[in-house]
Amino acid sequence: MTHIEYIETQLSPLRRQLKEHSLYEQLQSVEDIKVFMSLHVFAVWDFMSLLKALQIQLTTVSIPWKPKPKGSLARFINEIVHAEESDVNELGEAKSHFEMYIDSMLQIKANTAQIDELLSQLDEEKSIHSIIEGLQVEKCAKDFMRFTFEVIESGKAHCIAAAFTFGREDLIPDMFIEILKQADSKNTKFNKLRYYLDRHIELDGDEHGPLSLQMVEELCGNDPKKVEEVLQVSQEALQHRINLWNGIKEKIIAQKGRIDKVKARPNKKLRNAILAVSIIIPLAVGILFSVKIEGFDLSFLPPIYASLNGLTAIGLVTALAAIRFKRLKLHQRIVQLCLTFSVLFLLLYVLYHMTSDSTKYGDINGNGILESAEAMAVSDTRGIYFFILVSHIFLSLVVIPLVLFTYKFAWEGNYEKHKKWTRLAFPIWLYVAITGVIVYYMISPFYS
Numbered sequence: 001m002t003h004i005e006y007i008e009t010q011l012s013p014l015r016r017q018l019k020e021h022s023l024y025e026q027l028q029s030v031e032d033i034k035v036f037m038s039l040h041v042f043a044v045w046d047f048m049s050l051l052k053a054l055q056i057q058l059t060t061v062s063i064p065w066k067p068k069p070k071g072s073l074a075r076f077i078n079e080i081v082h083a084e085e086s087d088v089n090e091l092g093e094a095k096s097h098f099e100m101y102i103d104s105m106l107q108i109k110a111n112t113a114q115i116d117e118l119l120s121q122l123d124e125e126k127s128i129h130s131i132i133e134g135l136q137v138e139k140c141a142k143d144f145m146r147f148t149f150e151v152i153e154s155g156k157a158h159c160i161a162a163a164f165t166f167g168r169e170d171l172i173p174d175m176f177i178e179i180l181k182q183a184d185s186k187n188t189k190f191n192k193l194r195y196y197l198d199r200h201i202e203l204d205g206d207e208h209g210p211l212s213l214q215m216v217e218e219l220c221g222n223d224p225k226k227v228e229e230v231l232q233v234s235q236e237a238l239q240h241r242i243n244l245w246n247g248i249k250e251k252i253i254a255q256k257g258r259i260d261k262v263k264a265r266p267n268k269k270l271r272n273a274i275l276a277v278s279i280i281i282p283l284a285v286g287i288l289f290s291v292k293i294e295g296f297d298l299s300f301l302p303p304i305y306a307s308l309n310g311l312t313a314i315g316l317v318t319a320l321a322a323i324r325f326k327r328l329k330l331h332q333r334i335v336q337l338c339l340t341f342s343v344l345f346l347l348l349y350v351l352y353h354m355t356s357d358s359t360k361y362g363d364i365n366g367n368g369i370l371e372s373a374e375a376m377a378v379s380d381t382r383g384i385y386f387f388i389l390v391s392h393i394f395l396s397l398v399v400i401p402l403v404l405f406t407y408k409f410a411w412e413g414n415y416e417k418h419k420k421w422t423r424l425a426f427p428i429w430l431y432v433a434i435t436g437v438i439v440y441y442m443i444s445p446f447y448s
Contacts, residue, residue, distance in 0.1 A: 003227045004217050010231055011166060014238040021242065023249040026256075030190075034110040035252045037101075041115045042141045043244065044101045046148045048084065050164045055081055057157040073218060076211050083203055090195040097196070104193035113328040136329065140247025147240045151233060158219040162230040165212040167237025270408055278401040281346075288350050296355040302440055302447065305348040309436030312341040316430050335407070338429075342403075345436070361385050363446050385442050392435040399428045 001009075026032055059074040060066055068074050085096045089103070105112050114137045121131045132145050151163045220226040315338040322331040360370045362378035375382070402425035409418035 003220055004213050007231050021245045023245045026252045032252050036248055037105050037110040039141050039248050044098050046145050053152045053160050100196050104196050107192045108190050138247050140244045144240050144244045158226045158230055159233045161216050161219050162233040163237045165216050166234035274404040282397050289353055291354050293355050298352050298355045301348050301352040305345045306437050306440035308341045308345040309433045312338050313433035359446050388435050389439050395428050396432045399432050
């Protein structure tokens with residue numbers, strides 16, 4: 001029995017467990033595929049570090065150059081690097097397989113926020129372990145990446161090759177065939193993902209897999225210690241892959257349960273609370289406007305609450321940009337900030353009108369009476385002002401339930417409804433915020 005045959009025999013229980021993993025049964029819809037890709041992408045990414053570590057070990061990447069003793073291994077690794085780092089996508093463009101995977105995720109609309117966050121931190125002076133630790137991602141993905149870089153840091157070429165061969169390349173055909181059965185059988189809607197999968201099956205099943213086994217055998221030679229180390233690393237790599245699969249499965253099941261719960265039992269209490277708030281706020285504002293509190297000079301408030309409207313508008317545009325770039329956490333925080341600005345605006349606006357007389361548009365002398373000469377002086381803009389003001393007031397009432405329901409759907413995880421409501425709530429909220437600033441600038445010359 002050869003060393004490779006011995007290793008494969010010892011690994012067969014773990015490989016069988018992985019091949020028959022119940023995760024594949026959960027991959028029943030595009031939404032399931034999205035969840036899978038959002039975590040699996042970290043394995044696609046750190047695979048390249050394994051490959052580059054092997055390239056450093058088995059080829060010459062320093063200057064001045066000198067040949068390595070085993071040219072066959074150097075040739076194999078360089079061929080892999082060429083295929084993985086600069087393959088051709090479905091459009092004939094040179095791209096790494098990782099970039100092709102990201103393109104597939106974007107096409108299928110899978111969440112790339114976490115992997116984007118990781119990539120953004122790579123240029124910072126941080127250790128890879130501290131970056132991994134700080135990521136807002138499931139523990140199974142963190143553990144998977146930690147193990148990868150621990151193997152790399154060992155500096156042992158045969159151990160790195162073990163993780164590369166038995167933990168990665170040698171598994172890809174089997175596991176991707178299982179996934180491919182679930183996704184876009186007609187190859188029309190998700191052609192980027194299909195191309196990526198087909199490409200990996202072609203390269204890893206027909207070429208890379210057998211050659212990687214040969215690489216491990218050459219690196220071990222007749223050293224029984226190296227063979228045992230390869231076996232140990234391979235077992236750990238497979239176990240980490242199984243743990244990753246377990247984590248993905250749990251996330252898919254949780255997502256399905258969350259969606260089903262939302263669909264089956266809408267939160268009637270929250271819905272009723274939103275409807276109540278949407279009625280109470282306009283009524284309360286109307287009542288408070290009739291209340292006058294004497295003895296307080298709050299004339300400094302209009303530019304403040306107008307600025308809050310301006311900040312809300314800027315925040316909304318920024319939140320839109322954040323979600324376009326898959327910065328989910330940033331998007332959430334900005335929207336929450338915009339809600340805070342809007343609430344503060346309302347409080348200050350009501351407080352001002354409870355302590356100050358209403359300003360008439362065109363009242364130049366500030367006596368509270370719009371005289372005929374004053375009316376004539378603003379006749380060109382008066383209609384515009386009142387159109388903006390009336391539309392602003394009307395839509396500010398309409399936007400309350402729209403924004404609250406949109407936020408409710410996101411909070412519940414019902415992202416399909418969240419997206420639908422956002423298409424209506426966002427432009428109205430933005431209009432209200434912008435026109436709030438415009439109304440202030442138009443009326444501000446007439447404040448007494």
